Amino acid sequence: MPHTPFHRIDKNHFTVSRIAGAIHQHLATYVISGLLIGTLTGCGGGGSSSSTSNSSASESSTDTTAAAEVSTTTDTTADESSNNETTTDVELSALDVELKALIDTFSWNPDPLAERSLPDIDSPLAQLGKALFFSKSLGGDFDVACASCHHPLLGGDDDLSLPVGVGAFDPSLLGHGREHNDGLPNVPRNSPTTFNAGLWDTALFWDGRVESEGQEDNANGSVSGIRTPDTEFNVVDTNAGDNLVAAQARFPVTSSEEMKSEFFEAGSDNTTIRDHLAARLGDYGVGSGELARNEWLVAFQEAYGTAEDASTLITFDNIAHAIGEYQRSQVFVDSPWLNYVNGETNAMTDEQKEGAILFFTSVDEGGGWVFRLS
Structure with missing residues (x-):
């Protein structure tokens, strides 16, 4: 039997599925408690799976946001x-x-x-992060977004044993039926859930390669610095960002299997890759004209509360920070x-x-x- 697409999306966009408000009780199975979270987060990690709820979402012709409300109800009997x-x-x-x-x-x-201090899903930065999280424009070849492997309606992951990042037969198909064009998954580790990423204080990724220096309780890595693969062993990365989740958000776009692709900025270092993607969204420099329709500047100005120009405001530091705030707003401990x-x-x-x-x-x-x- 052919698989029904979980979500279909156009070349540059994911329709945003809003998870604010009520949510099905079955999502609670992804969380044991606030201090017992069964997965590490970030691409290249591992996580839980859920049954795919096949549904469709309307397509968007804008590269920023397109809200599709997800109505969730829970029937509770007197006995329950x-x-x-x-x-x-x-x-x-x-x-x-x-x-x-x-x-x-x-x-x-x-x-x-x-x-803990965690953002609200309705905060401007979390909303900008959500738009970025669902946008294929951060994929080197415009064929993958963060949500391709970490969709909220799939429990914050992709419902697959091993992920399919770039090069999917149908880039707009999520969950079961998403296949790589060579027939095999191209990411070697199970996609982790993004849920409760803001509750981790030690490290993210399955191998802990984004790690808090001091591992302070309730800080999410925000106090004493963060070590990442961009620096030498045991050296704090001064560009890591404000917390572990923001630091983690800097790396999937640099992976040829996850989001970058083999050909986009081939042979370039991580900084060059990130700068190109930021320029693409900001419509300046090397990325100028790469998006047919671009409204990101207004979105960034509204979220960050500034009138700065694109080259100043739309940097990868700000992109990663916004994505991190969206992920940190995904809190499920009830x-x-x-x-x-x-x-x-x-x-x-x-x-x-x-x-x-x-x-x-x-x-x-x-x-x-x-x-x-x-």
Whole structure:
């Protein structure tokens, strides 16, 4: 049976799917809690998958934004509601006693957002970042965007075992059915979710190559500097940006497999690649005239609150910062697990509790706990 496209898009644009407001409860499966996030973020990493919800979105003829509201509703029965009520006065079962002992061992913060500063999805910078995130104009050959491998309606990833970046048969097809023109995936690591990227304080990418120098709690790498592949080993990158997520956003566009392609700026260093893409969006210098229709300057001026010209304002530093703010706004911590940690004993089923116990039991004792997530 042929696959139905998840989203179809024109050459330079992704239709923006807004995730502000209500969202299906099944998205909570991508999050255990604010301090237990099952994936590292950024292209070239790994992550979770969800079932593709085949739907279509209207095409846009503008290279900046095109909003398509996603209506999400959740039906909750009286029985379901009663199961989520706090039951602190109920005698704990053997499962609860065992699981709560494990929870006490890890000393989790019951409110993972309490000491963090994260952007709102409706903030001007997050909205600009969303437009950039869905735009193919950041792909070297105009055939891929950040959202190609990290779509919010696919749980922040692409629903594939291995991603297909550049060179897809149908660049406008996301999820199942997206295939590379040589028949094999061209990115060697599973796409991670972008959800809760703003809750990481140590490093991003599966190999941790974007790493916080001081790894301060609740800082998302914003305090003591960040090390990246652009600098020598153990040397802070002064161009990394304000946080780990902004630093991560600088690298997918430099990968020949993920976004750059083999031919765009072939042989150039990362700075040259990024500068060319910024000039493309700003319609200046080497990128002048590369977009048939270009409204990015107005979008940047509105988001950054300035009347500066394109060559001053549309830099890759500002591009990465805006994309990072959009990703950092994708916060999903309201889950049955978090409710359970906060004392709602009936927030999870017995089967879920058994799974949690197995997950947090060390490998030596027959469980799945290999390393401590941060």
